[in-house]
Amino acid sequence: MNHILILGGDGYLGWPTAMYFSNRGYRVTVVDNYFRRNACLELDVGMLYALPSLVERAKMWHELTGNEIKVVIGDLQEPEVMRSLFDGRIRYDWAVNPSFTGLPDTVVHYAEQPSAPYSLINHRYANITLQNNLVVTNNLMFAVRDFERDIHIVKLGTMGEYGTPNIDIEEGWIEIEHKGRAERFLFPRQASSLYHTTKIMDTDLLWFGVRMWELRVTDLMQGPVYGLETDEMEMDDRLKTLFNYDEIFGTIINRFIVQAVVGYPLTVYGRGGQTRGYLHVRDTLQCVEKACETPAKRGELRIFNQIMETFAANELAEMVQKVGNELGYDVQIDHIPNPRKEAEEHYYHPTYQGLIDIGVTPHYLTDRVLENMFKTVAQYRHNIREDVIFRGVQWG
Ligand code: USQ
Numbered sequence: 001m002n003h004i005l006i007l008g009g010d011g012y013l014g015w016p017t018a019m020y021f022s023n024r025g026y027r028v029t030v031v032d033n034y035f036r037r038n039a040c041l042e043l044d045v046g047m048l049y050a051l052p053s054l055v056e057r058a059k060m061w062h063e064l065t066g067n068e069i070k071v072v073i074g075d076l077q078e079p080e081v082m083r084s085l086f087d088g089r090i091r092y093d094w095a096v097n098p099s100f101t102g103l104p105d106t107v108v109h110y111a112e113q114p115s116a117p118y119s120l121i122n123h124r125y126a127n128i129t130l131q132n133n134l135v136v137t138n139n140l141m142f143a144v145r146d147f148e149r150d151i152h153i154v155k156l157g158t159m160g161e162y163g164t165p166n167i168d169i170e171e172g173w174i175e176i177e178h179k180g181r182a183e184r185f186l187f188p189r190q191a192s193s194l195y196h197t198t199k200i201m202d203t204d205l206l207w208f209g210v211r212m213w214e215l216r217v218t219d220l221m222q223g224p225v226y227g228l229e230t231d232e233m234e235m236d237d238r239l240k241t242l243f244n245y246d247e248i249f250g251t252i253i254n255r256f257i258v259q260a261v262v263g264y265p266l267t268v269y270g271r272g273g274q275t276r277g278y279l280h281v282r283d284t285l286q287c288v289e290k291a292c293e294t295p296a297k298r299g300e301l302r303i304f305n306q307i308m309e310t311f312a313a314n315e316l317a318e319m320v321q322k323v324g325n326e327l328g329y330d331v332q333i334d335h336i337p338n339p340r341k342e343a344e345e346h347y348y349h350p351t352y353q354g355l356i357d358i359g360v361t362p363h364y365l366t367d368r369v370l371e372n373m374f375k376t377v378a379q380y381r382h383n384i385r386e387d388v389i390f391r392g393v394q395w396g
Contacts, residue, residue, distance in 0.1 A: 003027040003092065003102060004292065005085060007076055007140065008110030009069075010054045011036055013156070013225065013284055015241045017108060019232035020285040021292075022067045027094060029104065030054065031085065033075040035113065035132070036242065036249070043118075045246035046385040048258070048377065052238055060238055068094055076111050077132060082139035086147035103148055106292045109155040111136045112202075116160070116193035116340075117248045117393045126194050133198035134205065141209040149213060152295035154288060157203055157219040159277050159307060159350065160196035161189045164343050169350035172219065172303020192342050193395065207301050214299035218291045222284065223277035223307040226253035227369065228376055230282050241281070246388040247339075253278065253316055253365070255389070257373045260324040260331045262384050270338030272314035273345040277307025277352065280363045290358045305352040308362040323370040341395045 004021050008014045009030025022028045032054055040047060052060065058069040072090060074081035084090050085104075092101050112133045113119065119129040137155070144151050162169045165188065174187045186207065191197040209215045233240050244250040245258035256266050279287075287306050296302040311319075317333045324331035338344065356362065363369070377384075 002106065002292070003029070003100075003104045005104035005107045006030045006110065007107060007136070008032055008112065009071075010034060011110055011114070012241050012244070013281065014110045015054075015057065016230050016233060016281055017110070017285055017288055018069050019061060019239065020230065020289070022061065022069050023065065023232055024289075027068075027092070027100070029070040029072065029085075029092065030058070031072040031074060031076060031111070033073065039113075039118065040244065040249065043248060045244065045248055045388045046383065048243040048245060048380045048383055049240070051242055057239065060236065064235055064239075068096070076136045076139060079139050079142070082136070082143045083147070086143045104151065106152045106154060106295070107140065107144070108288060108292070109137065109140055109153060112156070112198070113195065115249050116195040117395075119193055119195035119198070120395045121248075121393055129195050129198055133195075134201055137202040137205050141205060141215065144215060145209065145213045149215060150298070152216045152218065152292065153206065154218045154220065154291050155202060155206060157221045157303070158196060158199045159221050159223045159305060160191055160193065161200045161203065161221060162187060162350070163190040163192055164275075164346040164348055165190070166347050169305070171305045171351050171354050172221065172301075192340070210299060210301045216296040216298055217301045218296045219301065219303045220287060220291060220306045221303060223279060224251040224253070225279055225281050225284055226251065226365070227281040227373060228254075229372060230285060245384070247390050247393065252313060253320070254373075256316060256320040257370070257377050258384055259389060260320055260329050261374065261377050261381055262386060263330060264386055264389055265332040265334035266317045266320060267390050268313050268317050268333060268335050269340060270335065271344040272317065272335060273312050274342055275310050275312045275346065275348040277305070277310045277350055278365060279306060279308045280365070280369065283308055283360065283363055286360050287355050290355060290360050294358050304354040305350050306355060307350065307352050309364055310348060310350070311365070319365065319367075320370060323367050324374065327371065327374055329374075336390070339392050339394050
C-alpha cells in the first residue's frame with residue numbers, strides 16, 4: 001500500500017485528491033497552512049458555503065469510511081516544516097497496519113497560490129505569490145534531495161505556462177534544430193500573469209533538480225478546472241471541497257454557473273475568443289492517480305498537458321446560457337471590458353495525448369454536467385454575494 005503526501009491538502013483540488021486516494025487504499029497525509037481560506041477572508045470574497053476545518057474533515061472522513069487521513073497544519077515556506085515531513089520528526093504511524101511507518105513514496109505538490117488575478121492586485125500580492133510558490137517548491141526539492149531521492153514529485157503546473165503561441169503546443173518538450181544540430185528543450189513558455197510566471201519558474205527549479213540530482217518529477221500542465229462532484233464528495237455534503245465564484249479565486253465555468261443562478265449577466269471578458277483547455281475535477285483526480293501509478297524515472301522530468309477539451313469563453317457562456325434557460329433561469333450574457341491583458345482571438349492548438357496513453361478516460365462538459373452543477377449551486381443560492389462577482393482587478 002503506497003503512502004501519498006499531499007501538499008496543499010485543504011484546497012479545491014487537494015481535499016478531493018486526499019479522499020480519492022484514501023478511498024482507494026492509499027495511506028494519505030495532507031499538509032496545509034489555510035492560505036486560501038485566509039486569503040479569502042482577507043480579501044472578503046465569500047465562498048459558496050462554509051467549510052469544516054481540515055482536521056474536522058479528516059475526522060468526518062474517518063467516521064464515514066474508517067479510513068485515516070493524517071493532517072499536518074504548517075507553512076511549507078518554513079524549511080523546517082517541510083523537512084520534518086521527511087526526516088523522522090513527523091511520525092507516520094497508522095491505526096491500521098501500525099508496522100508501516102514509511103516515508104511517502106509520492107508527493108503531490110499543490111501548495112501554491114493558484115490565482116492569476118491575486119498575483120496582480122498589487123506588488124504585495126505579487127510578492128506573496130512569488131515567495132510562496134518558489135520557496136515551497138525549492139524547500140520540497142531540497143528535502144527530497146537530502147532525505148530520499150527516490151520519492152516521486154508530482155507537481156501541478158499549468159497550461160498558462162505556454163501562453164497562447166502561434167504554433168502548436170507540445171507536451172512540455174520540443175525538438176529544436178539549429179544550424180544543422182538538434183536538441184530537445186522545454187517548450188517555449190511565455191506566461192500572461194505573474195502567477196503563471198511563478199509556475200514556469202517552478203518547472204525550471206525542478207528541471208534543475210532533475211539534472212543535478214536525478215530526481216523523479218512529473219509536471220501536470222493543467223487547464224482551468226470546473227465542477228464539484230466526485231464520488232467521495234457525494235458521500236456527505238460536509239465533505240464538499242471549497243468553491244469560489246469571485247473574480248480572484250473562482251474559475252470561469254464555476255463562476256458562470258453561480259452568475260446564472262443569481263441572474264447576474266455572465267461576465268465574458270472582452271471579445272470572448274480566449275480559448276483554454278478545460279477539465280472536470282474528477283479528471284484531475286484520475287490524471288493525478290495515473291501519474292502516481294506510473295512514476296517518472298530517476299532523472300526524468302515528465303510533462304503532461306492535463307486538459308480534456310478546449311473552449312472559447314464565448315462557447316462556455318453559450319453552453320451555460322442554454323442549459324440555464326432550459327432549467328428556467330433567465331441567463332443573459334454580457335461582454336465587459338477585459339480586466340486582463342490577454343489575446344482575445346488567437347491560435348490555440350495544444351497536444352494532450354500523454355495522460356490518455358497512460359489510462360485516463362476523459363469526461364466532457366455536457367449539458368448533464370452543467371445541469372448537475374446548477375442543481376448543487378442552487379442549493380446554496382442564499383449564500384451568493386453579488387458584490388464579489390466582479391471588482392475589476394486591472395492587469396494592464
Ligand atoms: N474569463 C472570462 N470571464 C470570467 C472569468 C474568466 O471571460 O468571468 C476568461 C479569462 O479571461 C481567461 C479564461 O476565462 O481567458 C480562463 O480564466 P479563469 O479565471 O477560469 O482561469 P485562469 O485565470 O487562467 O486560472 C485558472 C486557475 C489557475 C490555473 C489556470 C489554468 O485559477 O490556477 O493554473 O486556470 S490555465 O488557464 O490553463 O493557465
